Amino acid sequence: MPTSNLLxxxxxxxxxxxxxxxxxxxxxxxxxLKPFFEAVFAEQWELASEIQLxxxxxxxxxxxxxxSIRLSLPKSxxxxxxxxxxxxxxxxxxxxxxxxxxxxxxxxGRKMLVPASMHETFITFVCRSITTSAQALxxxxxxxxxxxxxxxxxxxxxxxxxxxxxxxxxxxxxxxxVKVRRILFDLEQTLPPVDVxxxxxxxxxxxxxxxxASRVGSHLQLLLAR
Numbered sequence: 001m002p003t004s005n006l007l008x009x010x011x012x013x014x015x016x017x018x019x020x021x022x023x024x025x026x027x028x029x030x031x032x033l034k035p036f037f038e039a040v041f042a043e044q045w046e047l048a049s050e051i052q053l054x055x056x057x058x059x060x061x062x063x064x065x066x067x068s069i070r071l072s073l074p075k076s077x078x079x080x081x082x083x084x085x086x087x088x089x090x091x092x093x094x095x096x097x098x099x100x101x102x103x104x105x106x107x108x109g110r111k112m113l114v115p116a117s118m119h120e121t122f123i124t125f126v127c128r129s130i131t132t133s134a135q136a137l138x139x140x141x142x143x144x145x146x147x148x149x150x151x152x153x154x155x156x157x158x159x160x161x162x163x164x165x166x167x168x169x170x171x172x173x174x175x176x177x178v179k180v181r182r183i184l185f186d187l188e189q190t191l192p193p194v195d196v197x198x199x200x201x202x203x204x205x206x207x208x209x210x211x212x213a214s215r216v217g218s219h220l221q222l223l224l225a226r
Contacts, residue, residue, distance in 0.1 A: 015086060016144040018069050023093045023140045023216070025062035029055050029100040030133040030209060033126055036104055041119050045111060052104040062097045066090055081147065081223060089140070089219045092212065096133055099209045103202060112198060115191070118183050125176035125203075129210040132173060135166040136216040143220070156224055163217040163224075170214035177207040 032055045039048040069090050073083060106112070114122055139162040145155050180203050188196050 015069070015073050016147060018065060018072075019086060019090055019093075019143065020141050022062055022065040022069065022090055023137050025058050025065060026093045026097040027133045027137045028058040029062065029097040030130050030213070032058070033100055033103060033206075033209075034123065034130060036107075037114070037123060037126055040107055040112065041114060041116075041123075043113070045108070048104075048108055052108050055101055055104045059097045059101045062094060066094050085219070085223060089216065092215050092219060093136070093140070095212045096136070096209060096216075099205055099212060103205050103209070106198065107202060110198060112195070112202070114199070115184075115187055117187065118180065121176070121179050121183055122203075125173065125180050126206055128169065128173045128176050129206050129213075132166060132169045132210040132213040135162065135169055136213040139163060139166060139217055139220055146223075159220060160224060163221050166214055166217040170210050173207060173210040177203060 032051050036048055036051040036055070039045075039051060070087065073086065139159055142155065142159050142162070146159060181200070184196065184199055184203065191199075
């Protein structure tokens with residue numbers, strides 16, 4: 001079914017369905033980073049290119065849904081959630097997909113080599129970052145029931161716990177980032193300076209992906225607090 005038709009059918013009931021569809025596309029982008037980096041580690045550039053195309057496809061899908069939400073979301077909703085808050089959630093979600101695309105693009109474009117001694121710690125770091133996206137996905141998929149309960153009761157408590165867990169995962173990602181940076185610091189003298197600069201950039205962006213996913217939870221917390 002075309003995206004526009006799907007959105008039209010869902011908006012007849014609630015604007016939440018498309019927002020959930022959007023974060024599903026966003027997480028699909030982030031989740032491809034694990035196989036992408038595994039291909040990069042093995043210097044399987046053709047496979048890495050195929051995975052990058054998957055990331056781009058999911059990112060384009062997320063963009064299409066985002067645009068449709070912005071155009072179709074009624075200016076007056078009989079919901080306990082301001083329209084601008086819903087749009088802000090979508091914008092924050094979208095930044096996760098954008099960052100995943102950025103990471104794959106620069107790594108593949110430069111055919112960046114990650115030192116073998118970094119592989120294990122680095123892939124753990126990537127996976128933890130992806131986990132933050134997965135947790136944000138899980139929390140957003142409770143949003144429709146939150147609306148039904150007026151952001152109160154057991155469902156609100158459950159989502160609050162999910163957001164707390166999301167913050168905890170993001171903190172673990174910060175610790176993983178420190179470990180990866182420390183390994184790279186010890187290797188700096190053995191690597192070309194330009195490679196070192198771009199490796200630090202990628203480390204920063206992987207951590208940023210997790211940070212962006214955690215902000216989705218922050219927006220949910222604000223809704224719960226109102």
